[in-house]
Every structure is written in C-alpha cells, then in structure tokens.
Amino acid sequence: MKHLAIFAGAGELPLIAAKNAAKADIPFTLYHITEAELNAELAADISLKKREVSLGTLGQTFAYLKKDKITEAILLGKIEKQRLLQDVVRDAEADRIYAAAADRRDDTLFHEFARALASMQIHILPQKSLLDGCFLPAGVLTQKKPESASLLEDIEFGYELSRKIGSLDIGQTAVVFQKMVLAVEAIEGTDAAIRRAGEIINKGSPTEAHRAHGEPGASVRSGSPQDAHRAHGEPGASVRSGVVCKTAKTSQDPRFDLPAVGTRTLETMHAAGLQALVIEAAHTLVVNPQEFIARADALGLIVIAR
Amino acid sequence: MKHLAIFAGAGELPLIAAKNAAKADIPFTLYHITEAELNAELAADISLKKREVSLGTLGQTFAYLKKDKITEAILLGKIEKQRLLQDVVRDAEADRIYAAAADRRDDTLFHEFARALASMQIHILPQKSLLDGCFLPAGVLTQKKPESASLLEDIEFGYELSRKIGSLDIGQTAVVFQKMVLAVEAIEGTDAAIRRAGEIINKGSPTEAHRAHGEPGASVRSGSPQDAHRAHGEPGASVRSGVVCKTAKTSQDPRFDLPAVGTRTLETMHAAGLQALVIEAAHTLVVNPQEFIARADALGLIVIAR
Numbered sequence: 001m002k003h004l005a006i007f008a009g010a011g012e013l014p015l016i017a018a019k020n021a022a023k024a025d026i027p028f029t030l031y032h033i034t035e036a037e038l039n040a041e042l043a044a045d046i047s048l049k050k051r052e053v054s055l056g057t058l059g060q061t062f063a064y065l066k067k068d069k070i071t072e073a074i075l076l077g078k079i080e081k082q083r084l085l086q087d088v089v090r091d092a093e094a095d096r097i098y099a100a101a102a103d104r105r106d107d108t109l110f111h112e113f114a115r116a117l118a119s120m121q122i123h124i125l126p127q128k129s130l131l132d133g134c135f136l137p138a139g140v141l142t143q144k145k146p147e148s149a150s151l152l153e154d155i156e157f158g159y160e161l162s163r164k165i166g167s168l169d170i171g172q173t174a175v176v177f178q179k180m181v182l183a184v185e186a187i188e189g190t191d192a193a194i195r196r197a198g199e200i201i202n203k204g205s206p207t208e209a210h211r212a213h214g215e216p217g218a219s220v221r222s223g224s225p226q227d228a229h230r231a232h233g234e235p236g237a238s239v240r241s242g243v244v245c246k247t248a249k250t251s252q253d254p255r256f257d258l259p260a261v262g263t264r265t266l267e268t269m270h271a272a273g274l275q276a277l278v279i280e281a282a283h284t285l286v287v288n289p290q291e292f293i294a295r296a297d298a299l300g301l302i303v304i305a306r
Numbered sequence: 307m308k309h310l311a312i313f314a315g316a317g318e319l320p321l322i323a324a325k326n327a328a329k330a331d332i333p334f335t336l337y338h339i340t341e342a343e344l345n346a347e348l349a350a351d352i353s354l355k356k357r358e359v360s361l362g363t364l365g366q367t368f369a370y371l372k373k374d375k376i377t378e379a380i381l382l383g384k385i386e387k388q389r390l391l392q393d394v395v396r397d398a399e400a401d402r403i404y405a406a407a408a409d410r411r412d413d414t415l416f417h418e419f420a421r422a423l424a425s426m427q428i429h430i431l432p433q434k435s436l437l438d439g440c441f442l443p444a445g446v447l448t449q450k451k452p453e454s455a456s457l458l459e460d461i462e463f464g465y466e467l468s469r470k471i472g473s474l475d476i477g478q479t480a481v482v483f484q485k486m487v488l489a490v491e492a493i494e495g496t497d498a499a500i501r502r503a504g505e506i507i508n509k510g511s512p513t514e515a516h517r518a519h520g521e522p523g524a525s526v527r528s529g530s531p532q533d534a535h536r537a538h539g540e541p542g543a544s545v546r547s548g549v550v551c552k553t554a555k556t557s558q559d560p561r562f563d564l565p566a567v568g569t570r571t572l573e574t575m576h577a578a579g580l581q582a583l584v585i586e587a588a589h590t591l592v593v594n595p596q597e598f599i600a601r602a603d604a605l606g607l608i609v610i611a612r
Contacts, residue, residue, distance in 0.1 A: 103459075103485035153409075164474050168467065170487045179409035181476045181492040187506055188489070200493055 004028035005070045005122075006130075007053075009036040009077025012287045013260075017076050017130035018042060029068050031061070035088070036079050055079075058093035058116075065120060073117060074125045075256060107169075110256045126254040127285070136289050136305040138281040144302045146276060150178060151243070155304065158245035159278050166249040172259045175274065177201055177242040190261075191268045194244055198272020201242050240275035240300070248283040260285035263295045276302035310334035311376045311428075312436075313359075315342040315383025318593045319566075323382050323436035324348060335374050337367070341394070342385050361385075364399035364422075371426060379423060380431045381562060413475075416562045432560040433591070442595050442611040444587040450608045452582060456484060460549045461610065465584050468551035475555060478565045481580065483507055483548040496567075497574045500550055504578020507548050546581035546606070554589040566591035569601045582608035 004021060006028050008014035014030070021028045029049040032038045042048065051068070053061045065073075090098060097112045114124050128135070146152050158176040165174055171185035175197035182197035246259050261279055269277060277296070284305070286292050296303045310327060312334050314320035320336070327334045335355040338344045348354065357374070359367045371379075396404060403418040420430050434441070452458050464482035471477055477491035481503035488503035552565050567585055575583060583602070590611070592598050602609045 105484075105486050108485075161474065161476070165471075165476070165490075168470055170467070170471070170490055175492075178411075179414075180411050183494070184471075184476055184490040184492050186481075186487040186490050188502060196494060 001069075002026070002071045003069050004125075005031050005065060005068065005073040007031045007033060007073060007075040007077075008038060008042065009033050009075075009079045010039070011078045012039060013076040013127075013131065013134070013285065015039045015042050016134060016287070017074060018048070020130045020132060029070070031064070031073075033077075033079065036077060039077075054088070056088040056090045056094050058097065058113075059091045062093060062116070062120065065117070065122060070122055072123050072125055074127065074130055076127060076131075105169075106257060107251075107253065110253065114255070124255045127256070127258050128254065131285065134285050134287060134289070136279065136281055136284070136286055136292075136303075138305050141293050141303045141305060142296045142301060144297070144300060146302055146304070151276065154179065154243045155245075155276065155278055158243045159247070159306070162245035162247045162278075163250070166247050166252075169249060169251065172249065173244065173246045175242055175244050182242060190244075190246060190265060194265070194268045194272050194274060197242055197244075198269075198274060202273050240273055242272075242274040243276045243278060244269055244274055245278040246284065247280050252283065258283060258285050260287075261292070262287055263292060266292070266295050266299055266301060269301060270299040274301075276304065278304045278306065281305035307375075308332070308377045309375050310431075311337045311371060311374065311379040313337045313339060313379060313381040313383075314344060314348065315339055315381075315385045316345070317384045318345060319382040319433075319437065319440070319591065321345045321348050322440060322593070323380060324354070326436045326438060335376070337370070337379075339383075339385065342383060345383075360394070362394040362396045362400050364403065364419075365397045368399060368422070368426065371423070371428060376428055378429050378431055380433065380436055382433060382437075411475075412563060413557075413559065416559065420561070430561045433562070433564050434560065437591065440591050440593060440595070442585070442587055442590070442592055442598075442609075444611050447599050447609045447611060448602050448607060450603075450606060452608055452610070457549070457582065460485065461551075461582065461584055464549045464551035465553070465612070468553045468584075469556065472553055472555040472558075475557070478555065479550065479552045481548055481550050488548060496550075496552060496571060500571070500574045500578050500580060503548055503550075504575075504580060508579050546579055548578075548580040549582045549584060550575055550580055551584040552590065553586050558589065564589060564591050566593075567598070568593055569598060572598070572601050572605055572607060575607060576605040580607075582610065584610045584612065587611035 004026055006014055006017055006021065008030055018028070018030065029051060030042060031051045031053050034052050034054045051064050053064065093116075097109065097116060101108045101112045117124060140146065146155060154176050157179050158174050161176060161181065162172065162174040165171055165184055171187070171193075173185035173190045173193050174181065175183040175193060182200050183193040185193035246261060248259050252258065259279070261277065261284060265277070293303060310332055312320055312323055312327065314336055324334070324336065335357060336348060337357045337359050338348075340358050340360045357370050359370065399422075403415065403422060407414045407418045423430060446452065452461060460482050463485050464480050467482060467487065468478065468480040471480055471490055477493070477499075479491035479496045479499050480487065481489040481499060483503075488506050489499040491499035552567060554565050558564065565585070567583065567590060571583065599609060
C-alpha cells in the first residue's frame with residue numbers, strides 16, 4: 001500500500017498538491033515544516049493527517065516516516081531563506097547529512113536528504129506530479145505583444161543568457177535591456193534581482209554610482225535607457241523597458257526547486273518599470289495561471305512562455 | 307610627430323599616465339571629460355595642455371583632436387554611471403555613434419568611438435601602456451594565507467566562475483562561499499555585489515526573505531554560513547568567509563575597461579565580512595600596489611593574484 005508524505009512549506013502549492021492527491025485517492029500525510037507558515041486552508045483542515053517537522057530534527061522526521069509507513073514523498077512550498085541562514089539546532093541525523101554534503105548548496109543538501117530517504121525505500125516524486133494545471137501553455141500569453149525589433153532581440157538575448165547562467169548553476173533569472181545585463185540572480189532571489197534592475201534602469205544605480213574605474217568610450221551612452229527605449233519605440237509601452245527571463249537550471253532536479261512565478265513577480269516588475277517576462281512553459285510553476293495572466297494584462301506587461 | 311590625447315575620467319589613473327608620459331617625453335594633451343571630476347593634482351597643474359570635453363558633444367571633441375594633431379589616445383579614469391544613465395544632450399556626432407551601435411553596451415559604444423578615431427588615423431593605446439607599476443605580481447600577496455580545504459576550493463570555484471561570467475559578458479566579479487554563488491556582478495558594480503553578498507552571508511538577505519518557492523530539502527542547510535565556516539575552520543579568520551573573484555572578460559579589449567581594484571574594494575569587503583580577494587596579476591589595475599597590500603594586511607584579508 002502506497003502512502004505519500006507531502007512536505008509542506010508556505011504558500012499554495014502544498015494545498016494544490018493535497019487537493020490533487022485527495023482527488024486521485026492517494027493516501028497521504030502532511031508533513032508541515034514548522035519553519036514555514038502552513039497554508040491557512042490546510043492548517044484549518046482537521047480531517048488531514050498532519051505531522052510537525054523541523055528543519056533541524058531530521059531524526060524525528062525519519063522516525064515519523066517509518067511509523068507512517070511512507071513510500072513516497074513530495075517537497076513543495078516556500079521556506080524563508082533568512083531562517084535557513086540563521087541558527088537551527090541540528091540533531092545527530094541533520095548533522096550527519098550536513099557533514100556528508102560536499103558543500104552547502106541547496107541541491108547538494110537535497111541530494112543527501114534524498115539519499116537518506118532512498119535508504120528507507122522512500123521515493124521522492126517530481127514536483128509537478130501533483131501540480132496539474134500549474135503550468136502555462138507556450139506562446140505570447142498577454143494582450144500586449146512584443147513588437148519592436150529591440151525588444152524581440154532582448155527576449156532572445158535574455159532567454160539564452162538565463163539558460164547559460166542556469167547551466168553554470170548560478171541562478172534562474174537574468175534581467176536585460178538593449179543587450180545590457182542589468183542583473184543576474186544568484187542567491188538573493190528573483191524579486192531582489194528585478195528590483196535592482198529597476199533601480200538601475202530608472203534612475204541609475206543608487207547603490208553604486210560609479211564603476212571601479214572608467215570608460216570614456218561609454219560617453220556615447222548618453223541619454224537614459226528609457227530614452228533609448230522611446231527612440232526604439234515599443235508602442236504603448238513608452239515608460240517600460242527591460243526583459244526578465246527566468247528558466248530552470250540545465251541540471252534542475254525535477255523533484256526539487258522548479259522555478260516559480262506568481263502575481264508578486266508581476267507586481268515587482270511593474271513597480272520596477274520592467275516590461276516583459278519570459279519563462280519556460282514546461283518547467284515553471286504558476287499557482288493560478290489564469291489569474292496570473294489576467295494580472296499581467298491589468299498591469300500592461302508582456303508574458304511569454306516558451 | 308606623435309601627439310597623445312589622455313582622455314581623463316576621475317581618480318588617479320590619468321595622473322599616473324600623465325606622469326609616465328612626461329617621464330617618457332611623450333607629448334600629450336589632457337582631455338578632461340567634464341562629467342567626471344578631474345584629479346586635483348592634474349587640475350592644479352597649469353603647465354599642462356588641457357581640453358574640456360563632454361560626453362554628449364563629440365563633434366567638438368573630434369574638432370579638438372584634429373586641431374591638436376592627435377595621433378594616439380588613451381582612455382583612463384572613472385565616469386559616474388549615474389551620469390551616463392541620466393540625460394546627456396547629444397550632438398549630431400554623438401547621435402550618429404549612438405545610432406550606429408548595435409546595442410547600448412559599453413563595449414559596443416566604445417568600439418563605435420574607436421572606429422571614429424581610427425577614421426581620423428588616431429590609434430587608441432592599451433590602458434596598461436602608460437600604467438607601469440599598477441599591477442600586482444602573481445602569488446598569495448598578504449600575510450594571511452588560505453589554509454582550509456574549503457577556502458582553497460572556493461578560490462578555485464570562484465575564479466573559474468568569474469571567468470565564465472566574463473566569457474558570457476555579464477560582469478567581472480563573483481562572490482562565492484562553500485561553492486554557493488552569493489552574488490554575480492552585472493551592471494551594478496563590484497562594491498554593490500560585495501555588499502549584497504555580505505548581507506546574505508552575515509544575516510540572510512534582507513531584501514528577499516524567501517525564495518519564489520520552497521525547498522524543504524534545503525532543511526538540512528541549517529546553521530548559518532558563518533557556522534559552517536567555523537566548522538571548516540579557517541584559522542584566525544573565524545568571523546570572515548566568502549571569496550571575491552574579479553577577472554577580465556575573456557574578450558576584454560585591453561584599450562578599455564580593464565578590471566581595477568583599490569583600497570575601497572578592500573574596505574567594502576571588510577565591512578561585508580568577506581575573507582579573500584582573487585584577481586588576475588596581468589589584467590587587474592591597482593593604483594598603488596604596495597599601499598593596497600598593506601591595507602589588506604591591516605584588515606586581515608587574503609589577496610591572491612594569479
């Protein structure tokens with residue numbers, strides 16, 4: 001008899017997975033990771049079997065998994081990075097995995113965790129296996145379409161760049177404008193990278209007013225990017241420029257850390273004055289695709305899945 | 307008869323070049339780019355031939371170059387990025403170069419500028435040709451040496467990574483710790499990337515407390531990087547971690563935008579709690595190498611040139 005553990009961080013993804021599991025008659029226990037706030041609907045549902053598990057007490061988690069006769073697991077939902085970087089008291093099992101890992105990267109630690117589960121005959125499912133309906137179809141999905149040659153070029157340039165930074169295991173997001181790389185996401189997160197690009201594109205970087213040394217040849221880069229944008233004329237988008245591209249890492253483990261976008265991504269882009277979002281149709285999670293595209297249209301943004 | 311134009315942005319590099327040119331009996335005129343503050347010593351030297359040139363008025367600059375019978379030029383010194391991104395009124399010549407450039411990147415615009423000078427038979431010299439003594443010898447140059455295996459691994463990892471982001475024309479600097487990529491510099495500048503990495507490594511990212519979605523597998527990444535650092539034990543550097551690597555782009559034009567480091571880079575690293583700086587001996591400008599290494603020693607940092 002199969003029995004699934006849904007490891008739940010914050011947000012709606014664990015709720016969607018729980019609903020889909022129930023619909024498919026898959027018996028499951030919800031393993032709430034206490035360092036993240038559980039979705040309110042899941043928290044209120046007293047009919048669910050639930051466990052509270054902490055990041056630091058893996059010994060207890062493993063004991064629960066055995067007791068519950070778990071055969072499969074899925075990992076979904078947000079964990080606040082700040083908490084991960086702060087002190088979590090580790091028990092012996094967590095220490096063992098921490099020491100066994102060659103480095104501190106998410107992927108490395110995830111694979112040690114997956115190895116421990118495999119030794120208990122527990123199989124980790126791909127994230128998308130219980131997230132039907134959380135992906136966008138390919139195409140230009142918004143009312144607004146990319147029309148100017150320079151924007152189309154930036155879409156190609158940014159998309160290729162984001163795939164390359166993914167292949168180097170740097171991050172998932174690149175923000176470009178006029179083939180300038182405005183921001184590359186490393187560990188700070190997508191929204192922080194978008195905001196940084198927005199600061200640069202709209203008023204020059206406030207954090208670093210000058211380069212380490214100079215380039216008088218750049219003298220001809222006079223006029224703001226917005227100015228250049230107007231010169232190249234994206235119709236009806238005269239105050240927006242810059243393309244955000246978010247793609248999965250080439251070596252992305254489908255059981256772990258698929259890229260995700262949400263309306264918050266769109267709000268951040270809008271506040272930053274950016275224009276277009278390019279994602280991968282097959283590999284990017286969107287909690288509610290319909291609502292997502294409606295919001296993009298309301299904000300006058302372009303969304304492309306490919 | 308050769309006659310050199312030294313295009314001068316802010317900082318000490320134009321001063322060093324002017325002194326070296328005088329020492330070598332090379333006749334020159336100083337072309338001060340008015341968008342940058344001229345070095346005080348150069349500004350005070352009334353014996354120098356000087357021109358004031360603006361980023362936007364290239365027609366006038368070209369007229370000066372002809373009038374002065376310039377045969378060679380060198381471009382040195384800082385330009386404030388903020389000014390470049392703000393409105394500079396362009397004359398017809400600047401507009402022509404701006405329009406001819408395929409995109410707005412520094413390199414692209416520089417090459418259009420270089421082409422215009424070439425058509426006037428003016429040759430642009432490599433930046434280092436008048437900067438004798440502004441480079442570091444190869445080796446571990448500080449009193450503090452890298453000793454732990456994890457730090458040595460990060461030095462290799464970060465150096466290779468910075469070369470790769472250079473080959474993608476993203477930027478010059480990568481900051482790594484425990485093979486995690488903490489920050490990649492795009493357009494925001496080296497110091498901003500260092501500060502960002504410092505915020506993450508020391509207290510978690512304040513700008514983005516969570517990822518776009520979650521990774522319970524990362525649960526085992528408990529404990530702060532500082533904690534991991536202590537566990538791996540870099541002797542005598544218990545509160546510092548993280549390696550800053552700055553390298554030239556693979557396609558770096560030696561006439562333009564060589565990477566540079568200075569005591570400000572060290573101060574920023576120190577404030578951010580970072581530990582080691584890795585640069586290229588042959589391709590990284592250092593205004594005063596001796597003072598630079600003395601400051602690194604005073605701050606307890608490691609500097610490696612390779």
